[in-house]
Amino acid sequence: MITLTEENYIKAIYHLGKYGREMVNTNSIAEALDTKASSVTDMVKKLAEKEYLNYKKYQGVILTEKGKGIAVNIVRKHRLWEVFLVEKLNFTWDEVHEVAEHLEHIRSEKLINELDAFLEFPSYDPHGDPIPDKNGKFINIDKIALSHSEIGNVYTCVGVKDTSSHFLKYLDSNKIGLGTVIEVLHKEPFDNSVKIKFNTTEMVVSQNVAKNLFLKTV
Amino acid sequence: MITLTEENYIKAIYHLGKYGREMVNTNSIAEALDTKASSVTDMVKKLAEKEYLNYKKYQGVILTEKGKGIAVNIVRKHRLWEVFLVEKLNFTWDEVHEVAEHLEHIRSEKLINELDAFLEFPSYDPHGDPIPDKNGKFINIDKIALSHSEIGNVYTCVGVKDTSSHFLKYLDSNKIGLGTVIEVLHKEPFDNSVKIKFNTTEMVVSQNVAKNLFLKTV
DNA sequence: ACTAATTTTTAGATAAGTCTAAATTTACAT
DNA sequence: ATGTAAATTTAGACTTATCTAAAAATTAGT
Ligand SMILES: [Mn+2]
Ligand SMILES: [Mn+2]
Ligand SMILES: [Mn+2]
Ligand SMILES: [Mn+2]
Numbered sequence: 144m145i146t147l148t149e150e151n152y153i154k155a156i157y158h159l160g161k162y163g164r165e166m167v168n169t170n171s172i173a174e175a176l177d178t179k180a181s182s183v184t185d186m187v188k189k190l191a192e193k194e195y196l197n198y199k200k201y202q203g204v205i206l207t208e209k210g211k212g213i214a215v216n217i218v219r220k221h222r223l224w225e226v227f228l229v230e231k232l233n234f235t236w237d238e239v240h241e242v243a244e245h246l247e248h249i250r251s252e253k254l255i256n257e258l259d260a261f262l263e264f265p266s267y268d269p270h271g272d273p274i275p276d277k278n279g280k281f282i283n284i285d286k287i288a289l290s291h292s293e294i295g296n297v298y299t300c301v302g303v304k305d306t307s308s309h310f311l312k313y314l315d316s317n318k319i320g321l322g323t324v325i326e327v328l329h330k331e332p333f334d335n336s337v338k339i340k341f342n343t344t345e346m347v348v349s350q351n352v353a354k355n356l357f358l359k360t361v
Numbered sequence: 362m363i364t365l366t367e368e369n370y371i372k373a374i375y376h377l378g379k380y381g382r383e384m385v386n387t388n389s390i391a392e393a394l395d396t397k398a399s400s401v402t403d404m405v406k407k408l409a410e411k412e413y414l415n416y417k418k419y420q421g422v423i424l425t426e427k428g429k430g431i432a433v434n435i436v437r438k439h440r441l442w443e444v445f446l447v448e449k450l451n452f453t454w455d456e457v458h459e460v461a462e463h464l465e466h467i468r469s470e471k472l473i474n475e476l477d478a479f480l481e482f483p484s485y486d487p488h489g490d491p492i493p494d495k496n497g498k499f500i501n502i503d504k505i506a507l508s509h510s511e512i513g514n515v516y517t518c519v520g521v522k523d524t525s526s527h528f529l530k531y532l533d534s535n536k537i538g539l540g541t542v543i544e545v546l547h548k549e550p551f552d553n554s555v556k557i558k559f560n561t562t563e564m565v566v567s568q569n570v571a572k573n574l575f576l577k578t579v
Numbered sequence: 580a581c582t583a584a585t586t587t588t589t590a591g592a593t594a595a596g597t598c599t600a601a602a603t604t605t606a607c608a609t
Numbered sequence: 610a611t612g613t614a615a616a617t618t619t620a621g622a623c624t625t626a627t628c629t630a631a632a633a634a635t636t637a638g639t
Contacts, residue, residue: 249463399587593628599621
């Protein structure tokens, strides 16, 4: 049996290691889970024992296939619940994450598959992140950050990197959301700010914003 | 902050003490939660300390208003989730309880109130139990067990006492459900079995069944 | 009223997950 | 290559919730 705490460690390691492809070090796990490095060491030993990951002392950890399976399933549940909250229960995209952090741990195959069907098998969550299907497969569209866009090009906003309430509310207040069509007018080398145009509005966004907004070419 | 374990104790005490009206003894709590009496003693001390209940050594416990408030809120969540599972996700009434045991601990005022609205403010759960509203108020219709019915009378089935999968499946297989109109034909004094008639079908049910089926007069 | 059975509480131990502080290993700069 | 800084692990302690076994209190039977 896997505990809630173990699930949270596995999920964090999955995200930190780029979908479980890269090794993850102790300190980054500790930071992600707001805990101490010594606690992480104890836990990764246990997770290695249970074969959710491979652990080399002082070298870091990497998820096994078994571990990745657990992680993908939690991500699936997290994102489906987020869709449910926005589509059916009038939550805004900045309110869903916190509740989904808890709902993602509810264990019922039937529950999650029926929820998937009820929502008509959505491919993306409210932040533009892809939702794994029942078999753990998901589409990964190639998106670029606004900070890596090219001047003169036109893009569609398809996701956010930072899903904090602060950032999402900032986007709301500036009328930027998923689907917004954005033209890149200018990139300021001095501070890496970007001047963009959308719906006849022109505005300058900071590097911080530019790094956290994902686009795809129209 | 209240823990998941504390919530389960409070809920059990609420049900055992008839909506928190009666004193509950240590052993019955232990049995309900499948734990040991010594564990219960430790926990009720903690719950008394936190003022969720009053505890007199060797005498048992009774919920405070604060404790009842917690309990009613958990019951509200449990029953609303059960309605959701049946109405929206194709669960049968014998499948919902287990999942609802977990969903009832998700903490979000907005979530539960929006769910309530989404389900159009249901008054009863799939087992005929009343659902408390946002303020903890709920209708308590007076229902009687089939075992206490009167020969010759006609009743409507409005609830079940035992919500175990076994009992509910037994009812399903005999085409008895909420809303079924039942006429009491005979009560056998020897074994307290009851002969009933519904939808042209006549059958004899055991005392065990008769005690767990709630009816109201038509 | 007294004894026996039952119920409840206490005492001490255990497991999970966390922490601080100290020790160890690795990485990096000269 | 060597010393220092950073990262990681170990050691020992704490908290929550549980258990077993023993002690104490209550209840019930005669
Ligand atoms: Mn999220
Ligand atoms: Mn998301
Ligand atoms: Mn239930
Ligand atoms: Mn129910």
